[in-house]
Amino acid sequence: MNTQHIPVLYDKVVEFLKPKPDGIYIDGTVGLGGHSLAILKASAPDGRVIGIDLDVEALTVAKDRLHAFGGRCSLVNGNFTEMDVLLERHSVHAVDGILLDLGVSSLQLDAPHRGFSFNHTGPLDMRMDPRQELSSEHETALTAMQVVNNSTVDVLADIFKRYGEERFAKRIAGRIVRARQQGPITTTTQFAEIVKQAVPQKASKIHPATRVFQALRIHVNAELENLSTGLEVAIPLLKPGGCLCVITFHSLEDRIVKHCFRTWARTCICPPKTPVCICEHSPSVEVLTRRPVLPSVAEIQQNPRARSAKLRAARKL
Numbered sequence: 001m002n003t004q005h006i007p008v009l010y011d012k013v014v015e016f017l018k019p020k021p022d023g024i025y026i027d028g029t030v031g032l033g034g035h036s037l038a039i040l041k042a043s044a045p046d047g048r049v050i051g052i053d054l055d056v057e058a059l060t061v062a063k064d065r066l067h068a069f070g071g072r073c074s075l076v077n078g079n080f081t082e083m084d085v086l087l088e089r090h091s092v093h094a095v096d097g098i099l100l101d102l103g104v105s106s107l108q109l110d111a112p113h114r115g116f117s118f119n120h121t122g123p124l125d126m127r128m129d130p131r132q133e134l135s136s137e138h139e140t141a142l143t144a145m146q147v148v149n150n151s152t153v154d155v156l157a158d159i160f161k162r163y164g165e166e167r168f169a170k171r172i173a174g175r176i177v178r179a180r181q182q183g184p185i186t187t188t189t190q191f192a193e194i195v196k197q198a199v200p201q202k203a204s205k206i207h208p209a210t211r212v213f214q215a216l217r218i219h220v221n222a223e224l225e226n227l228s229t230g231l232e233v234a235i236p237l238l239k240p241g242g243c244l245c246v247i248t249f250h251s252l253e254d255r256i257v258k259h260c261f262r263t264w265a266r267t268c269i270c271p272p273k274t275p276v277c278i279c280e281h282s283p284s285v286e287v288l289t290r291r292p293v294l295p296s297v298a299e300i301q302q303n304p305r306a307r308s309a310k311l312r313a314a315r316k317l
């Protein structure tokens, strides 16, 4: 099992969270535990981390890696949208810092059986939580294979456009619907080849299926919905002075974080034409990053997966 996940913007996360002894921190996306390790080291001797992840495979690796910290580190399988409930179970009501490092880990990307990458042949799966089953609400399917084989052409085009900002969304969706008449589309590489054939063969720096893979993954895991809910759940859990750090990997995510932080930091929420402020609104955070913090050239050279990372941080007032 490859566990070579290099934590992105490691020093910056520590700089913003300022972990302290006796502090309690939530790592809402513990992954392989790289950032949790940093927080535990910086908050020695008795700072605590509650690490959450959807992925039981990742948690097994993180558990091994963070074993030496004993009771200072608790790992929980779950969704960060439920961090308030998960904290209650640990009898914790407020924390000193929260980190969300979004997207997929190297473990997920590099494991063919998880179906996240067109670089490896595997089942077209893409669930971060391999135990995620049919959604009872919509009866929609929640592996990428089910989405690709059962959705209408319009639904597919909408997913590719909305979550991948894919220019050729309609053409790709049409091609998929024709291809599946020959039989189900079951593997990552089979799917990537169909996408490749649908788009003009112009020289492009990225693989032609990159955006469609991103879109499907975001859809299957409800990533944008989870992010919006997670941010709303996070802020009330912070103690005054506590910090929320979010690392995003594409503009759709970054936009959500930027907008949320801006809304929380507003001093007035009166309608635009109100002559005098009557709302008596008080901001709940101070934004610490007017612009997102980006990885240095040296970090990107060492870890090319960091190249699209953006870190935003806000402090609870």
Ligand SMILES: C[S@@+](CC[C@H](N)C(=O)[O-])C[C@H]1O[C@@H](n2cnc3c(N)ncnc32)[C@H](O)[C@@H]1O
Pocket (backbone or CB within 6 Å): 005, 006, 007, 008, 028, 029, 030, 031, 032, 033, 034, 035, 036, 052, 053, 054, 055, 058, 078, 079, 080, 081, 101, 102, 103, 104, 105, 106, 128, 226
């Ligand atoms: C980029 S990795 C995190 C890497 C981690 N910071 C490290 O240093 O190893 C993102 C992780 O977040 C998890 N994840 C994504 N969305 C989640 C959610 N809504 N709730 C819990 N975990 C989530 C994924 O399963 C993945 O393991």
